[in-house]
Amino acid sequence: MIKNIADIRRDYSHKKLSEKDVNENPITQFGNWWEEAVHSKIDEVNAMTLATASQDGLPSARIVLMKGFNEKGFVFFTNYESYKGRQLAENPKACLVVFWKELERQVRITGLVEKIRAEESDEYFNSRPEASRIGAWASPQSRVIESRHWIDEKFNELVNKMEGTDIKRPPHWGGYLVKPVEIEFWQGRPSRLHDRIQYSLDENGFWKIERLAP
Numbered sequence: 302m303i304k305n306i307a308d309i310r311r312d313y314s315h316k317k318l319s320e321k322d323v324n325e326n327p328i329t330q331f332g333n334w335w336e337e338a339v340h341s342k343i344d345e346v347n348a349m350t351l352a353t354a355s356q357d358g359l360p361s362a363r364i365v366l367m368k369g370f371n372e373k374g375f376v377f378f379t380n381y382e383s384y385k386g387r388q389l390a391e392n393p394k395a396c397l398v399v400f401w402k403e404l405e406r407q408v409r410i411t412g413l414v415e416k417i418r419a420e421e422s423d424e425y426f427n428s429r430p431e432a433s434r435i436g437a438w439a440s441p442q443s444r445v446i447e448s449r450h451w452i453d454e455k456f457n458e459l460v461n462k463m464e465g466t467d468i469k470r471p472p473h474w475g476g477y478l479v480k481p482v483e484i485e486f487w488q489g490r491p492s493r494l495h496d497r498i499q500y501s502l503d504e505n506g507f508w509k510i511e512r513l514a515p
Contacts, residue, residue, distance in 0.1 A: 315404065315405045315489070316404070316405070316406075316488055317488065317490065317496060318486060318487075318488035318496035318497075318498055319496070320498060320510055320512060323486065323498055323510065325508065325510070326508065327481070327484040327486075327500035327508055328370065328371070328372055328481075330484075330486060330500075331370065331408060331484070331486075332370075334401075334404075334406060334408065334486070335370075337404065338401045338404060338406075341401075341403055341404060343401055343403050343404075345366075346401070347366050347367040347368070348364055348365075348366060348367075348399075349364070349365060349366070349367050349377075349397050349398060349399045349400075350362050350363070350364055350365075350397065350398040350400075351363060351364075351365045351377065351385065351395060351396075351397055352395060352396040352397075352398070353385050353388040353389055353392070353394075353395050354388060354392050354394070355387075355388050355391050355392060356391040356392050361384060361385065361388060363385065365377045365379065365385075367397075367399070368425060368476070373478060373480060374412060374478045374479050374480040374481055375397060375410060375412075375478070375479045375481070376417060376476050376477065376478055376479075377476065377477055377479075378422070378425060378426075378474070378475065378476045378477075379442070379474070379477070380437070380440070380442035380443070380473055380474050381416075381473050381474065381475060382441070382442065382443075382473045383442035383443040384442075384443040385443075387443075389414050389477065393413060393414045393415065394411075394412070394413055394414060395411075395412065395414045395479050396409065396410065396411045396412075397409070397410040397411075397412075397479055398410075405488065405489030406486075406487065406488055406489070407486075407487040408484065408485070408486055408487070409484070409485040409487070410479060410481050410483075410484050411481065411482060411483040411484075412479045412480045412481040412482050412483070413479075413480045413482065414477050414478065414479050414480070415477070415478055415480065416475060416476065416477055416478070417475065417476040417477065417478050419475065421476060422470055422474070422475035422476045423470050425476060426470035426474065426475075427470070431464065431468065432460075434463075434468040434470075435456065435459050435460055435463050435464070435468060436456060437470070437471050437474045438459055438463070438468075438471050439452065439455045439456040439459050440452060440455075440456075481502070482501070482502045483499065483500065483501050483502065484499070484500045485497060485498070485499045485500075485513065486498045486499075486500075490515070493515060494515045495515040496512075496515070497512065497513035497514070497515060498510065498511075498512055498513075499511050499512075499513050
């Protein structure tokens with residue numbers, strides 16, 4: 302048994318990250334790392350931490366699944382009335398963290414958040430398994446409920462009502478786009494002297510590349 306949590310440590314040594322080697326566009330650079338992660342067969346490769354904050358600055362973080370990325374930003378889906386949805390309504394800014402421990406890599410994405418178009422949310426919702434679509438109707442996400450039995454009953458009731466029908470997307474459920482203003486790529490290195498390359502979006506829409514101290 303480990304006696305002291307502070308004694309848990311691991312030295313990183315797999316790869317390096319240099320300003321000379323990264324792409325001038327952070328989305329392209331993310332795409333390069335994404336392909337490596339996918340080919341490495343990492344479990345839940347699209348899992349990421351989503352950090353939000355209320356208008357008064359109270360932070361909250363949880364794991365969500367990235368469902369797409371392009372030049373505009375990074376997409377995830379959720380219940381708009383959930384706690385994160387309510388925080389984003391008050392303060393439409395967020396930070397995403399993708400951590401691929403097998404590659405000793407982390408990407409931190411800070412940006413502004415907006416809902417994606419309803420048609421895009423419909424398209425993704427319709428691609429989900431039937432049970433997941435029903436679950437989106439059944440769960441008042443983040444709200445206090447009386448018991449597990451209550452949500453199971455609610456779900457089963459809707460299964461009996463909706464199963465085999467054309468299940469439409471609930472109006473309170475859909476996608477968000479995180480439009481990055483800053484992206485940091487972190488590569489683990491020995492002796493905790495990690496490589497950190499940061500892209501910052503300037504007022505003219507160009508990305509500035511800088512190295513950060515580990």
